[in-house]
Amino acid sequence: MQTPTLRDVARAAGVHAATASRALNPETRNLVNAQTARRVLRAAESLGYRPNPIARSLKTARSHTVGLVIPDLTNPLFPPIVRGIEDTLGPAGYSALIVNTDSDPARERSQIASLRSRQVEGLIVATARLEHPLLAELRREGVRIVLVNRRTDGLDVPSVGPDDAVGISLAVRHLVELGHREFVHLAGPLDTSTGLNRARAFQSALREHGLDEDPARLVACEHWSEEGGAAALRRALDSPVPFTAVVAGNDLIALGCYDVFAERGIACPEEVSVVGFNGMPFLDKLRPPLTTVAIPHHQVGLEAGRMLLESVKEPDRPARSVLLPPSLAVRGSTAPPAPGPVAGAR
Structure with a gap:
């Protein structure tokens, strides 16, 4: 069966080929009478006509x-x-x-x-x-x-x-309102604009709440990945910096935290709370469900x-x-801190 052409459509609709072409193009359809355009579209559908995008682009x-x-x-x-x-x-x-x-x-x-x-x-x-x-x-x-x-x-x-600064501010404020005072930020790679912006926003949020701004509270991940997050949290746990809450650069980094909690026997959120960033699907299915900064x-x-x-x-x-503007999806990975922050090798 021969492939229908633009001329076939025009003939079936009773219009000139140029009119049919305009009716079939969403950008020029408004130049054609609405009733005529509908007639052309019906004719094209009945014939099984498909525009040739390569031919159109050449023209x-x-x-x-x-x-x-x-x-x-x-x-x-x-x-x-x-x-x-x-x-x-x-x-x-x-x-x-x-x-x-x-x-x-x-x-x-x-x-x-x-x-x-x-x-x-x-x-x-x-x-x-x-x-x-x-x-x-x-x-x-x-x-x-x-x-x-x-x-x-x-x-x-x-x-x-997303407004990274607002998102990080929401995360830190939520943790402060729960009673946390000792934080670490597992930042995305600092050679990325997102990693750097969220790291700066974290430091600004600590200043806003009058909290300790020790540079050691910022641990950069090599990759935006679960493995990168796990490696960074191990470094934080093996350092002398005490903390009861983790603000992760994204949700994948936060997933890496869950892996380390399991391998080191750390209870979340009883011992350490964690907040992700991005609002990935299925985070509510984790145990505990992950609190995260949700992006539209x-x-x-x-x-x-x-x-x-x-x-x-x-x-x-x-x-x-x-x-x-982001929003904060509060779930089970954040809670008031238990007495005595996590510190040293675990």
């Missing part, structure tokens, strides 16, 4: 695709953000091409080159590295970029993410998609940054 220099660059697709943080992006792009007639970089600069460069070879109209980049010369290079070349889950200094591009992931994605479409339609529009 219009518009691919209607966006490159989405993710550092780690296995991180549960990203799927709801991706869903939000797709929920914005889809109604506008755009689709996302998703690549995973494993946080490897060489892989990231090759993956972005591949996306550009497919004529994507812009990039949504979910990266956190502080030093990122590739982004500056892409910006100089006129590539439209939106950053997700990070901000950057010296680079005039739109960005959207889907909303982050929706806003990133909107920003990218704005950049495509209005290239001269000034870049804007959006910080979305």
Whole structure:
């Protein structure tokens, strides 16, 4: 059976091919009478017509695709953000091409080159590295970029993410109200903007509450991972710094704390309370359920998609940054401290 063409659709709908083309394109559908557009769409559906995006992009220099660059697709943080992006792009007639970089600069460069070879109209980049010369290079070349889950200094591009300072402040205030006075922060890697911002926010929160700001209370993880969190907590427990509460840089790091609690026989929250950050799915199924700073992931994605479409339609529009407010999901991993803080080797 021969594949139906645009001319077949136009003939079935009783319109000119140019009218059918406009009706089938979400961006130009408003140029066609609503009744005519419905007739064209019904004809296309009945014939099984599918537009050829490659042919359209060659004709219009518009691919209607966006490159989405993710550092780690296995991180549960990203799927709801991706869903939000797709929920914005889809109604506008755009689709996302998703690549995973494993946080490897060489892989990231090759993956972005591949996306550009497919004529994507812009990039949504979910990266956190502080030093990122590739982004500056892409910006100089006129590539439209939106950053997700990070901000950057010296680079005039739109960005959207959670308000890290507010989130860390919520976590520390909650623990202080429970009676905790001795903290450690298991920070994300400090060569990432998110790790550094949350570490600074932790130190600021300690000052706000008049608590001990000993630099040893900040222990940096090598990776945003369960293993990284476990290794950092072991270092904290083996140090002379006393603490009854842990503020983790993200939920994966907090999961690493659970592993160490089990291996060293530490009761949570009876001996040590812990708060995560991000609001990953299924944290309420842990024992104890994890208290965490919850991020509106889907909303982050929706806003990133909107920003990218704005950049495509209005290239001269000034870049804007959006910080979305987090909330605190209080669960069973936090409780008032028992007498005598944890300290020394366990």
